[in-house]
Amino acid sequence: MHFANRVERLKPYPFARQAETLAKLKGRGMDVIRMDIGSPDQPPAAHILAALEKAARDPDNHGYPAFGYGTPSLLAAVAAYYESRFQVELDPQRETTALLGSKEGIFHLTQACLNPGDVALVPDPAYPPYRIAAEWAGAEVFTLPLRRENNFLPDWNLVPPEMIRRARMLWINYPNNPTGAVAERKFYEATVAFGAQHGILVCSDAAYCDVAFDGYIPSSILEVEGAKSTAIEFTSVSKTYNMAGWRLGFLSGNAEVVAAVRNVKSNIDSGIFAPVTAAGEAALRGDQSWLVERNALYARRRDLVLEGLAAIGIVAQPPKASLYVWAPVPIGWTAEAYATEILESTGVCFSPGTFFGEGGEGYLRISLGAPMTRVEEAIRRLRHWQTNPPASPQLA
Ligand SMILES: Cc1ncc(COP(=O)(O)O)c(C=O)c1O
Structure with a gap:
């Protein structure tokens, strides 16, 4: 072969x-x-399972989904979640899109944004798909070391000007896999400023934003003023609602990037199973306690x-x-x-x-x-x- x-x-x-x-x-x-x-x-939670079951019993819910990017009501639920969880306003139709889990979205976003010869700034250690997706796109990966002495946050000063010039994407992920580190508002502000100054898309992976202990509440990069001009964020029902096998995630933020990812995805997948959509909506809109x-x-x-x-x-x-x-x-x-x-x-x-x-x-x-x-x-x-x-x- x-x-x-x-x-x-x-x-x-x-x-x-x-x-x-x-x-x-x-x-x-x-x-x-x-x-x-x-x-x-x-x-x-029980109300999420009930929503899945009810939707699965509807004979109209077993064909190809009508809305590849997520139904209008699912996207409105994502916007409502962002509003109540982070006080961030999103236009559901333009600034958010549904994914078959964020892993898939990470891959497709990267294919939408990188040409051979471009550079992706990727932390190390990190969730492996950031690097793999960039290499698949033929791009070069510049590694941002995450070290304990720096609270596992990347240091922009270590990126050579030549790499900054060619960089198109920058990955950050807090709460972090694998180090468990967290990022505060000041870090997000500095990252948005760095991305905006150099025309680099900041990709924040917030898969663990709802798994926190002892009263700690993680924030979103989209809370930063002007973030949507240069940043997008991944969220997912996997860890937030114990739904890792259901394959549902979201990409929110910059509208042009959302449109590009929708274009890629519409050529590749056929959307989300309607009962999973119903359950995701129940999870996002339902009781969070x-x-x-x-x-x-x-x-x-x-x-x-x-x-x-x-x-x-x-x-x-x-x-x-x-x-x-x-x-x-x-x-x-x-x-x-x-x-x-x-x-x-x-x-x-x-x-x-x-x-x-x-x-x-x-x-x-x-x-x-x-x-x-x-x-x-x-x-x-x-x-x-x-x-x-x-x-x-x-x-x-
Ligand atoms: C940092 C990070 N992002 C994304 C994912 C994948 O999430 P999803 O289940 O939405 O594809 C994981 C899964 O372990 C992860 O650790």
């Missing part, structure tokens, strides 16, 4: 490789506890994880938001070697930080999306393992 060069260059997605390893271990009878993947374990208890549950898991890590000598910072603890590995280990050692010795699966780029070396990403009993069991196994720890290997 002959494949396109871009496909030949494409490496398997890290979590797809991980799934193969786990299938082998499970085949050998290992009870694997998955704390690697950021998929909420809890179901959505259940998210408080859901987030409190994540916070209890976070505390348990931090305690368990401390028991094996690892001190990690408590995240204020996101679904992850970003934990340093002990000296003498690579992230991959330590994650593999834990997995093979205990059956507890964490993600090595290097799944998210070279900048993730030295860290594990631990997901809070596993049931409490499984988190407790994972901690019990780690403590037991600690009484008989392996010698650290030499770094490769």
Whole structure:
């Protein structure tokens, strides 16, 4: 078979490789506890499920969706959500569009914006599709390192003028996957100013904006005055409403960019299943108070994880938001070697930080999306393992 060069260059997605390893271990009878993947374990609230069921029973709801970009009432619900959640006004028809999950939108937005030779400014570590999509478009990626000493925020001063001149897109993601870091209003203001000054589209991925702990409330880049001239933002029902498998996300902000993405998508996909649209609308417009208890549950898991890590000598910072603890590995280990050692010795699966780029070396990403009993069991196994720890290997 002959494949396109871009496909030949494409490496398997890290979590797809991980799934193969786990299938082998499970085949050998290992009870694997998955704390690697950021998929909420809890179901959505009852009113969301009821809306899905009701819409699925309507015989008119099973054909191709009439509105590829989201129905007018779904887009109005996104605008209403932005208004009540962030006090941001959106024109539902021009400034927001629905996606089959934000991962798809990240890919298609990138294809809409980058030519070969253009530059995308991409953080490291980061959610992998930002980089992969830019490379697929034939663009060059300039890496923005995210470091603890900088609170995992990128520093624009490190971008050489030549890269700024060629840059068309800049990715930011707070609350952050994988580091759990958050960004404040001042950072968003500086980023909007940077994007506007240099004509760079600022792409803010706010997939975790509703997963926050201890009263912390993440903000949106679109709250910044004038942001819509240079920025767009992704939101998603995946983590916000425990609907990761339903595939529904949103792109909001700059109207020209929204129109370009709609154009790309109209040539590629056929829109969102009507019952998912109905459920998404119910989620966005319905009672939001259940998210408080859901987030409190994540916070209890976070505390348990931090305690368990401390028991094996690892001190990690408590995240204020996101679904992850970003934990340093002990000296003498690579992230991959330590994650593999834990997995093979205990059956507890964490993600090595290097799944998210070279900048993730030295860290594990631990997901809070596993049931409490499984988190407790994972901690019990780690403590037991600690009484008989392996010698650290030499770094490769
Ligand atoms: C930062 C970030 N953005 C986007 C996504 C994908 O979200 P969706 O389910 O809407 O495609 C994820 C999923 O893990 C993520 O971590």
